[in-house]
Amino acid sequence: MKMKLSRKIYSKDALLIAAQVLSTKVNVYLEESKSDYTVTIEAKRRDAGKEQLEALAGEFGNELLNQEYRFLVGRFNSKISSLIVTQTLMAARGGEAPAAAPAAEQTPEFRKLVADLVKNAEAEVARTMPRKIADQGTVLPPVKEDAGV
Amino acid sequence: MSRLTEPAGVLEASPLKVAAHNARTVGSSVLITNDVGEHALLSPADYARYLAGKHETPELVKKDFVRDQHEFGHLADRTVARQLLDWKGPNVHTIVVTLRCNFKCLYCHASVVGEERTDKDMTVATAKSVVDLVFQSPSPNLMIEFQGGEPLLNWPVVKFIVQYAREKNKHHKRALHFGLISNFSLLDDAKIDFLIANGVSFCTSLDGPKDLHDKNRIFLGGNSHESVLVGLQMVLARKAAGQKTDTPNAICTITRHSLGRSKEIVDQLVALGLERIQFGPLDPIGFARKSWGTIGYTSAEFVAFYSEALDYIIALNKKGVKAYEKMALIFMVRILEGGHWRFPNADGVARLAYDHDGSVYSCEEGRLLANEGDGFFKIGHAATSTFTDLLDHPTVHASLLASNSNAQPMCFQCAYNPFCSVLPVYNQGTQGSVFGRMPENGWCEKMMGLFDVVFTKLQDPEARKVLESWLEYKSR
Numbered sequence: 001m002k003m004k005l006s007r008k009i010y011s012k013d014a015l016l017i018a019a020q021v022l023s024t025k026v027n028v029y030l031e032e033s034k035s036d037y038t039v040t041i042e043a044k045r046r047d048a049g050k051e052q053l054e055a056l057a058g059e060f061g062n063e064l065l066n067q068e069y070r071f072l073v074g075r076f077n078s079k080i081s082s083l084i085v086t087q088t089l090m091a092a093r094g095g096e097a098p099a100a101a102p103a104a105e106q107t108p109e110f111r112k113l114v115a116d117l118v119k120n121a122e123a124e125v126a127r128t129m130p131r132k133i134a135d136q137g138t139v140l141p142p143v144k145e146d147a148g149v
Numbered sequence: 150m151s152r153l154t155e156p157a158g159v160l161e162a163s164p165l166k167v168a169a170h171n172a173r174t175v176g177s178s179v180l181i182t183n184d185v186g187e188h189a190l191l192s193p194a195d196y197a198r199y200l201a202g203k204h205e206t207p208e209l210v211k212k213d214f215v216r217d218q219h220e221f222g223h224l225a226d227r228t229v230a231r232q233l234l235d236w237k238g239p240n241v242h243t244i245v246v247t248l249r250c251n252f253k254c255l256y257c258h259a260s261v262v263g264e265e266r267t268d269k270d271m272t273v274a275t276a277k278s279v280v281d282l283v284f285q286s287p288s289p290n291l292m293i294e295f296q297g298g299e300p301l302l303n304w305p306v307v308k309f310i311v312q313y314a315r316e317k318n319k320h321h322k323r324a325l326h327f328g329l330i331s332n333f334s335l336l337d338d339a340k341i342d343f344l345i346a347n348g349v350s351f352c353t354s355l356d357g358p359k360d361l362h363d364k365n366r367i368f369l370g371g372n373s374h375e376s377v378l379v380g381l382q383m384v385l386a387r388k389a390a391g392q393k394t395d396t397p398n399a400i401c402t403i404t405r406h407s408l409g410r411s412k413e414i415v416d417q418l419v420a421l422g423l424e425r426i427q428f429g430p431l432d433p434i435g436f437a438r439k440s441w442g443t444i445g446y447t448s449a450e451f452v453a454f455y456s457e458a459l460d461y462i463i464a465l466n467k468k469g470v471k472a473y474e475k476m477a478l479i480f481m482v483r484i485l486e487g488g489h490w491r492f493p494n495a496d497g498v499a500r501l502a503y504d505h506d507g508s509v510y511s512c513e514e515g516r517l518l519a520n521e522g523d524g525f526f527k528i529g530h531a532a533t534s535t536f537t538d539l540l541d542h543p544t545v546h547a548s549l550l551a552s553n554s555n556a557q558p559m560c561f562q563c564a565y566n567p568f569c570s571v572l573p574v575y576n577q578g579t580q581g582s583v584f585g586r587m588p589e590n591g592w593c594e595k596m597m598g599l600f601d602v603v604f605t606k607l608q609d610p611e612a613r614k615v616l617e618s619w620l621e622y623k624s625r
Contacts, residue, residue: 021582066586069558080232081556085549087233092498093540094238094287101284102320113316114277121273121309128305129267 001057003039005064010037014067021063026056163202168216172196173564176605184555185227186487186567187212190608231487231567232555238288238536241500243513244279244310245296246271247303248505252332253367254354255444256404256437261298264369270303271505278531279503280313284321285536286501291318294328296513298505301335311347328352333380334371341383345394351384353377354429355399355421357407357414365404365444381421396422402429403454404444411458419465419472425622426462427475428455430595434578435517448591452598459602466615473619480603481616482623483568495552496573497528497545507531511545514574525577548573551583559587565600 005015012030015037019028029040041057048056074081090096104110170181179196182188189212191199198204199214210218213227248269250261262269271279283291293314295307311327318325327349344351356362359374366373377399384397399421401407401414418426430451433441455476462474497511507530510516515526528534528542539545551573554560560571575592576585587593606612 021580024581062586062589063582066558066584066588070556070584073556073558073561077555077561081550081553084232084553084555085546088236088495088498088549089540089546092236092238092287093537099287104320105317110316110320114313117309117312117316118273118277121276121305124305124308125270125273129270130265 001041001053003041003057003061005037005039007032007035007037010064010068011071012037014064014071015039017067018060018063022056022060026060028060162200165217166202166205166215167200168214168219170214171562171564171566175601176608178608180564180604181214182564182567183213184231184567185213185224186231186483187214188484188567189214190604227487236288236495236498238286239497239499239501240286240288240290241292241294242279242283242286243294243296243500243502244271244276245298245503245505245516246276246300246306246310247298249302250298250332251302251334251369251371252299252373253369255365255367255440256402256431264302269298269505271306271507273306273309275505275507275531276306276310277313278507280310280317282503282509282531282534282536283314283501284317284323288323290324290326292326292328294330296330299332299335300329301331301340304335304340308343311343311349315347326350331380332366332368332373332377334368334373334376336380336383338383341387345387345392348393350395351380351397353380353397353399354402355381355418356401356404357410357417361406361410361414364406365402378421381423385422396424398425398427399423400427400429402431403446403451404431405446406444408446408450408454411454412461415458415461415465415472419470424471424473425475426458426472428458432514432575432578433591434514434575435521438521438578448595448598451595452602455599456602459606463606463612463615466618467611473622476599477603477616478619478622480568480600481620484603484607485617485620496526496548497539497542498549501539503531509534509539511539511542511548512574514578518574518578523577525583526574547583551576551585557584557587559593563597565597568600569596 012032015030019030022028025044027042027044029042031038031040039060041053041060043053043056045052168183170183172179172181174180174193175190177192178190179193180188180190181196189209191204195204199209205215205218209215213219213224248262249264249266250257251264253261283293293310295310300307307329314325314327327347329344329349330352333353354366355377356365362374362377363372368376381397381399384394388394388396399418401418407414415426431437431445433445437444459474459477462472465472496515500512502510502513502516504510504516504519508516508519508527509529509531510519510526511528512526518525519527526544528544529539550556552571554563554566554569554571557571560566560569563569571585572592573583573585576590577583579591580586580589603616606616
């Protein structure tokens with residue numbers, strides 16, 4: 001399916017981001033002339049019919065509008081957004097100089113205590129865990145709804 | 150349910166009198182909100198007069214809705230307090246000690262494996278690395294939550310994590326809490342002794358009456374509903390006997406089978422003496438997506454269920470029953486106290502999740518997406534990553550940017566913006582990007598519907614009195 005989009009209305013950045021967002025569902029090919037972009041959309045599912053392809057093209061159009069709208073909002077709010085994110089990350093880090101681990105954790109007494117805890121836990125695992133391990137890759141399938149107790 | 154954010158027909162506003170705000174018609178009133186988290190409910194006539202610069206009450210002035218009466222010092226303080234959040238590092242750490250489970254729930258988000266698959270258990274060595282990483286967070290409060298699978302299937306590692314974390318905390322001196330999220334089927338007196346002695350709180354799932362619960366939550370080789378009730382009663386008996394433990398929490402997951410049965414569900418929880426009622430709506434991500442056709446529902450259906458349930462809980466309160474609804478309490482804290490209490494976003498900064506193999510995710514739902522093949526939220530490994538590595542991960546930065554509703558199309562114009570939250574993992578799981586597309590976003594539709602319900606109830610003086618009284622539960 002092909003869509004012709006005016007370069008006066010849509011930016012290349014928004015087209016590229018929209019294509020990336022939907023990259024698990026569609027392949028998007030982009031051509032450009034002086035006045036327009038021509039977008040070709042192919043469904044990744046080979047069995048997709050005309051209706052599904054139209055729906056995917058609609059979703060691409062919505063994502064494109066969403067990205068243009070985000071650029072618009074970003075022009076108003078990018079400074080405060082950047083400030084909020086930077087401040088949040090710095091606060092979460094514990095400031096510019098995060099506290100070091102307590103020295104008490106480096107003592108032989110603490111190390112022995114931890115080694116004993118590990119040894120006891122591993123012994124309990126060996127003592128109590130079931131021995132049988134099934135073949136790998138047997139994640140349970142979804143259960144049928146009417147398979148009640 | 151209308152997704153329009155502003156009352157129809159509003160075009161002009163007095164530039165000198167009307168401060169920046171968002172508005173929405175809710176019930177018979179117009180709700181106005183501003184960036185510092187204040188709100189006011191006006192009649193449509195008063196709102197029209199306010200826009201014309203002719204409605205200037207002390208409440209509107211105090212709440213910074215009148216432009217020529219701004220006190221800029223106050224406004225700046227409120228803006229900083231509200232926008233520049235001081236997270237102090239992740240405090241909620243979800244540890245998946247095993248993927249094994251003895252239940253096979255219809256909606257289980259986790260991709261569980263059978264009981265014999267001990268290769269899907271967290272090892273003691275990995276558990277040690279995880280605890281070491283947890284304590285690298287500078288947060289003064291640390292909450293370690295055990296999840297699975299069924300965490301009690303790897304009981305030795307649960308015990309080890311509690312013991313090791315407590316030993317470390319003798320030097321770190323944080324406020325350290327533990328929570329066990331379990332189906333209770335393997336709970337016994339010895340385990341309860343250990344858990345209570347070490348300050349571990351209990352949380353389970355109880356989806357309502359027996360037929361409903363057993364339909365949702367299938368116990369391989371037992372009675373699902375009975376095992377939860379027995380476990381709850383064992384813990385409640387310890388509390389009644391004076392042992393120091395919180396009332397166990399029972400989350401009620403809402404499936405399609407729950408719709409129309411809100412009163413029975415609430416009655417079940419109230420009859421057990423559980424004051425906290427918490428509904429867990431399903432999201433079409435993770436394992437639930439696969440069974441969405443049979444157990445899923447629209448956002449509008451969930452909102453209708455919630456409205457009916459909230460009406461019933463408020464009616465019970467008026468009769469003297471002590472019970473509150475958790476989501477409404479969170480909303481009350483945000484709306485009435487300006488708090489961002491338990492904000493669900495800020496993934497990687499406020500919370501982290503650790504898989505059984507030591508992989509670290511910025512949130513638990515991100516781990517579930519990884520089980521489906523989308524590893525976007527994996528930000529490190531407990532054995533090799535430092536805490537600052539995790540914070541520096543591009544996923545954490547992208548999630549934070551996406552969480553900021555001031556930068557989100559539609560959100561920044563929404564009257565519920567000060568109280569709501571963007572959920573990047575939902576956006577990624579349903580729409581392919583952490584930023585999402587709000588006009589088609591199910592989370593957004595659900596949240597707007599829930600806020601409509603709550604703000605409608607707040608216009609009823611008796612219901613408002615009940616909702617305000619729930620604030621006393623916020624510290625529990």
